[in-house]
Amino acid sequence: MAENILEISGLQGGYGEIQVLWGVDLAVEAGEMVCLIGSNGAGKTTLLKTISGLVPATSGSIVTDAGNLAGKSPEEVLRAGVAHVPEGRRLFRTMSVRDNLMMGAYLRPQNDPQVKRDLERVMTMFPRLAERARQDAGTLSGGEQQMCAIGRGIMSDPKLLMIDELSLGLAPQAVDMLGEALVDINRGGVAILLIEQDVMTALDLAHRAYILDRGRITLSGPSSEIANAPAVREAYIGVT
Ligand SMILES: Nc1ncnc2c1ncn2[C@@H]1O[C@H](COP(=O)(O)OP(=O)(O)OP(=O)(O)O)[C@@H](O)[C@H]1O
Ligand SMILES: [Mg+2]
Structure with a gap:
């Protein structure tokens, strides 16, 4: 059986009195790219924030090889x-763009030669960022900002990279480019x-998808199956 990088079981959480997640089960295996689909307000962002420790989990577990992350701080x-x-x-x-990228590595030893290699890797992956390394990040286009945000994530040397809304507000060419970058990052072992x-x-x-509906996973499977599921085509793809 493939090793799970992330295994979430029975996760509940939300904002004080407002419960958003009602027992979410979700796993990401080593080497996988998994997407989370759901309509506005379904709880997608809340789920990522709960995994990250920005929103408290009230019940359930979020297990990685570092143990159960439920209740841990964002830094942990x-x-x-x-x-x-x-x-x-x-x-x-x-x-600057460079300093934003380096912020991602703040928990790593700054003299670690691997940090420098990872920065070079990000600059090679996104040549636009290399060209604009000294510019303020606020001057970047939307697509370039997303490159910088993904690059910052890479700079922490993650086993799992979670991305909330890859394409929101971006031009189609930028989305294609970012999608290709994600495939490369994923093939590189993240x-x-x-x-x-x-x-x-x-x-x-x-590779696989989960459908989140009002804080509950209602369907999951290989992306090809999910793409052909009638309920998904009606509700999320807009074809019947
Ligand atoms: N800070 C907050 N305090 C209280 N309720 C919140 C807060 N943030 C989100 N919510 C509520 O939690 C529910 C889930 O929101 P969430 O942002 O997780 O949904 P989403 O699936 O990411 O939606 P979208 O597709 O619009 O990004 C919504 O009902 C929302 O109103
Ligand atoms: Mg959201």
């Missing part, structure tokens, strides 16, 4: 090898958990 989760590229990218706009509102793009990139 990052240290356990789980990086989160948040919705809206959240760069430091008045800091598992990926992807939230992507364009369901066809998500299913095209990911």
Whole structure:
């Protein structure tokens, strides 16, 4: 059996009185790219935030090879090898692109030669970032900001990279380019958990998919099966 990089069982959580997650079960295996599909307000962002320790889990477990992450701080989760590229990218706009990327490596020893190699790898993966390394991140286009946010995630040397809304507000060429980058990152050995509102793009990139509906997983399977499931085609792809 393949090794699970992430195994979530019975996860519940939300914001104080407002419960959003109602017992989520989800796994990401080593080498996999998995996408999470669901309509607005289904709880996709909340799930990523709960994994990251930004929103408290009230019940259930989030297991990686570093143990159960439920109840851990965002820093401990990052240290356990789980990086989160948040919705809206959240760069430091008045800091340079290079410094934003290096922020991703803040928990690693700064004199670690591997950090320098990873920075070079990100710059090679995204030549636009290399050209703009000294520019303030706030001057980047939306697509370049997403490259920078993904690059920052890579700089933590994660085992699992979680991305909330890859394509939101971006031009189609930028989305294609970022999708190819994710495939490369994934083939390089980093598992990926992807939230992507364009369901066809998500299913095209990911090996497997989960459907989240009002805080519950209602369907999961290989992307090809999910793409052909009548309920998915009606509700999320807009064809009947
Ligand atoms: N900070 C918050 N405080 C209270 N409720 C919140 C908060 N953030 C989100 N919610 C609620 O939690 C539910 C799930 O929201 P969430 O953002 O996780 O959904 P989503 O699936 O990511 O949606 P979208 O596709 O719009 O990004 C929604 O009902 C939302 O109103
Ligand atoms: Mg969201």
